[in-house]
Amino acid sequence: MPGENLSRDEARTRGQLLSVDGYDVALDVRSAVQRGEAAATFRSRTTLRFRCAEPGAATFADLIAPSVTSVTLNGRELDPAAVFDGTRIALEDLAAENTLVVDAQCAYSRTGEGLHRFVDPEDGEVYLYTQYEPADARRVFANFEQPDLKAPFSFEVTAPEGWVVLSNGAEEGEPREGRHRFATTRPISTYITAVIAGPYHYVADSYRRTFEDGSELEIPLGALCRKGLARHFDADDVFTVTKQGLDFFHDHFDYPYPFGKYDQAFVPEYNLGAMENPGCVTFREEFIFRGKVTEAAYEGRANVILHEMAHMWFGDLVTMQWWDDLWLKESFADFMGAFSLVEATRFENGWITFANRRKSWAYRADQLPSTHPVTADIRDLEDAKLNFDGITYAKGASVLKQLVAYAGQEAFLEGARRYFKRHAYGNTRLADLLAVLEETSGRDMAAWSREWLETAGVNSLTPQATYDAQGRITELSIFQEAPESHPQLRPHRVAVGLYRRRDDDGALVRYARTEVDVAGPRTAVTELAGAERPELILVNDDDLTYCKIRFDADSLATLRARLGDLVDPLARALCWAALWGLTRDGLMPARDYLDLVLRFAGQETEIGVLQSLHAQARAALELYSAPERREIAARELAEGALRELRLAGPGSGHQLAWARHFASIASSPADLQLLRGLLDGTAKIDGLEVDQELRWTFLEPLASHGAADEAVIDAELARDDTASGKRHQIRCLAARPSAEVKARAWADVVGSDALSNALVEATISGFAQFGQRELLAPYAPRYFEAIERVWRERSIEIAMSVVRGLFPSWLVARSTLDAVDAWLAGHADAAPALRRIVSEERDDLARALRAQACDEAAGPKP
Secondary structure, three states: OOOOOOEHHHHHHHHHHEEEEEEEEEEEOHHHHOOHHHHOEEEEEEEEEEEEOOOOOOEEEEOOOOEEEEEEEOOEEEOHHHHEOOOEEEEOOOOOEEEEEEEEEEEOEOOOOEEEEEEOOOOOOEEEEEEOOOOOHHHOOOEOOOOOOOEOEEEEEEOOOOOEEEEOOOEOOOOEOOEEEEOOOOOEOHHHOOEEEEOOEEEEEEEEEEOOOOOEEEEEEEEEEOHHHHHHOOHHHHHHHHHHHHHHHHHHHOOOOOOOOEEEEEEOOOOOOEEOOOOEEEEEHHHOOOOOOOHHHHHHHHHHHHHHHHHOOEOOOEEEOOHHHOHHHHHHHHHHHHHHHHHHOOOOOHHHHHHHHHHHHHHHHOOOOOOOOOOOOOOEHHHHHHOOOOHHHHHHHHHHHHHHHHHOHHHHHHHHHHHHHHHOOOEEOHHHHHHHHHHHHOOOHHHHHHHHOOOOOOOEEEEEEEEOOOOEEEEEEEEEEOOOOOOOOOOEEEEEEEEEEOOOOOOEEEEEEEEEEEOOOEEEOHHHOOOEOOOEEEEEEOOOOOOEEOOOHHHHHHHHHHHHHEOOHHHHHHHHHHHHHHHHOOOOOHHHHHHHHHHHHHHOOOHHHHHHHHHHHHHHHHHHOOHHHHHHHHHHHHHHHHHHHHHOOOOOHHHHHHHHHHHHHOOOHHHHHHHHHHHHOOOOOOOOOOOHHHHHHHHHHHHHOOOOOHHHHHHHHHHOOOHHHHHHHHHHHHHOOOHHHHHHHHHHHHOOOOOOHHHHHHHHHHHOOHHHHHHHOOHHHHHHHHHHHHHHHOOHHHHHHHHHHOOOOOOOOHHHHHHHHHHHHHOOOOOHHHHHHHHHHHHHHHHHHHHHHHHHHOOOOO
16 A cells, blocks of 8 residues: 555545544543653544445555554454554455444654644643644544545543643533543544643633524634743633624624634644634644734734634535645635635734735745646645645635626625535535536636636736827726746736825825726726826736736836835835835846835835835845845845834834844844844833843844854743743754754754754754855755655655755855756656655745846946
C-alpha cells in the first residue's frame, strides 16, 4: 500500500463503495501529564459502523499510529501485523453492514498535526488540542479520511480530573472519574471533528434569537485559553463579535445555526490562523494580545472569527466532495468574513483591508508558476495541503465579490439559502452551486464559471483617454491584457472614477463615476465622454473586480506628486496596491516606491494600510533595491521611520506601527543606541509604552546586529518566562551574527526533529536575516542537499516550513537562480509538492532580480 498520501481516485473508489453510519471514539489521554516515553502515546478505541454497496469487496481504513493492539471486523479478530502497515488497515470480505473496532496506541504530536501536546514552560501545565485538516484525524482515531464519507460522531474522552474537556457536541452530564461523554454530532466530515483537553481558562456566555415564527434559538457560547494568558484574554470582545456574526448570518442565511453550542478555543503552537470545527472552533493563541496592538489587529481577529463562523454553513453543513472544490468553503468564508465584518461590526472599513491585504495575497499567488484555477485539480492529499493558498482563499473571495456586482447581492444570498437547504449535511461540487446561482440570478453561470473559476491568471486593466481643445474627454477606453502563460480575457464589472484637485484645499477627490462591463481587449467608457479632464483616472474604483490596476501617464504623474492628497481611503489603498504591483513587476524602480512611502505614508489614516506599506517598503529595500544603493536606501527609510515615529500622536496606533517599522529596519549605531535606550529606560518617546511584546521587537534587531549577546537575551527571558517569551528568545538567539549560531540553528531545524512546530518557526525566523547575506551564503548549497531528505522524513507541516523558510531568498543573485534551476532539472522525480514550493521560491527570486535590474537602470537618485 502507499504511504500517508491518499489519491483522489482511491477516495472516489472508496466513496462509491461505502456509506458510514457512525463512529464511537474513546480516547484516554491521562498519559499526557506523564513525562518521557510515558507521555508519548495515548489509547484510541474506535467503533466504526458502515455499509458496503458490494458485499465481498475489499477496502481500507486510515490510521497513523505507532502500534495497533487489536482489529475486529464484524466480530472477527484480525491480526494487526497482517492488516496494518502503519498508515492503513486492510479490510477484506466486507458484508453489506459492517462494524470495525480498532484499539490502538496513537502518538501525541509536537508538529500541530493530530493531537498536539504542549507543556507550558511557565507553570508546567499540559494542554492538548486537535488539528486535522486535510487528513490528520487518522493520527487520533481509525477512520475513512475523506470529506465525502460523512457520519455522526460520538466522542468519549478520559482525562486527568479537573481538566476542561471539549468536543464538537455538548458534554452529557458530569464527568465521572475523568471520563467525559459528548452528544452525538450531526453528520460531519472527519477533518472537522475536534477534542480540546487541559486546564484551560474557560469563559461562558450565550446567544439568544427569536425568529419571526416565534421560535427561539439559544446557543451556549464559550471562549478559552491557557491559564497563563487569562489575564490578557478579552473574552468580552470575542463574544461581541461572535454575537454580531450570529445575528448577521441568521439574518442572511435563513438557516439556524445547526451545531448546538459554539466554543472558541485559543490554543498554543497552532499552525494555522483558525479551524472551523463545528461547535469547537480553534484559533492560534496569538489572537490574545499580550501587549498593545493596533486596531488592525482587532479587525484581523474579528475577520477570522467571522470567517470561521461562515464555515459553519459553507464547509461544515455543506461540504465539498473532494479537495478539488476546497474553494466552495474557503472562498465563501473569506468573502462572507469580510462582508459580515463591514455590515455587522465596528470595522466598517473592512473592504479596504480586503483590497489591500487579501487581494495582494491573491495577486502574488496568481502570478506564480503554480497558479491554478479557483476550482483546482487536486490529485492527492499533498496537493490539497498546498492549495490552502491565495488562490483558494483570497482570489476566490475576490471573484465572489465580482459575482455579487455581476449578479446582484440578493440573488447571491438567495442562492446561498437554497444551497444550504438543498444540500444540508451533504457533499457538493461546483455544478451544485452554479445550479442555484443560475436559478436566482438568471445569469449564465456556466459561462461565468469557465471564465472566472476554471482558468488561472490575473488581467491588467489600463485606461487611455483623449481630450479636446477645451480639455474635455473625447474618448475613454479600458484596455485589458493577460499574460502569455494564461491568456484568458474575462468580463469585468468595474467602476471608473475621475479625480481632480478641489479648489478650496487641494484635496484630490472624485467628481465623476460610472460602472461599465469590460469585455475583450478594449472597452469604450462612453458615459464619461464630455467630462472635464481628470488628474487621475482610477479603473476598478470601489474595488468591484479582481484585476491589476494600471495607470495612464498623467494619472501616474499625479500619484507621484499628490498621492497623500487622495481623500477617499479605499481609492488611496487601491492606488498604493497598484503602485506596489508595478514595483513587484519591475515596472517602477524600488527607489521610486520607497520615495512614495517616505513622502506619503505618514499621511495614511488607515492603520492596516500603513502596516502593509511598512512591510512592502521593507521588502522593496531587501529584495528589489539595487545592491549598490541598498545602504543609502536603508538609511533614508530608517530616518523617515524615526521622523514619523516622533511626529505620530502619543499613544496612538500609528505611533506603535512606526515604532515597530523603525525597529525592523534599524541598523546604524545611532538607531541601535536608541532601541537600547528605549529598552533600558534612558531614552523615551512621548506616549510610547514599551511593553513586553515591544521589548522583544526592539531586542531582535539588537541581537541581529551583534549589539545584544546571549546573556542579554536570557535576561529578557527571565522577565518574560512564558511560552511566548521562549519563542521570542529562540528567534533572537538564532538572529545573532555568528557562524557558530547559524550552524546550531541549522542543525536544530534541518538535522533534528526535537523542536516543536512553533520553535522551528521561531528558529527559522531568526536564522534568515537579510542583513547577514555573507554569513548565510554557505547555506545555499546545503539547502539543496537537504530538502529531499527533509521532505521524506518530516511531517508535511514541518517540511513545508523548512523548505519555504530556509530557501536562500536572502541571496538575490544569478548564481542562486542557477542553483535552483540545476536542482529542479536534476530532481524531476522529486515529490510534486516539494517541486512546487521550490518553483514558487524560484519565481520570487527571479522577480527580485528583475526588480533590482529595474532599480539599477533608474540610475543615481536625482
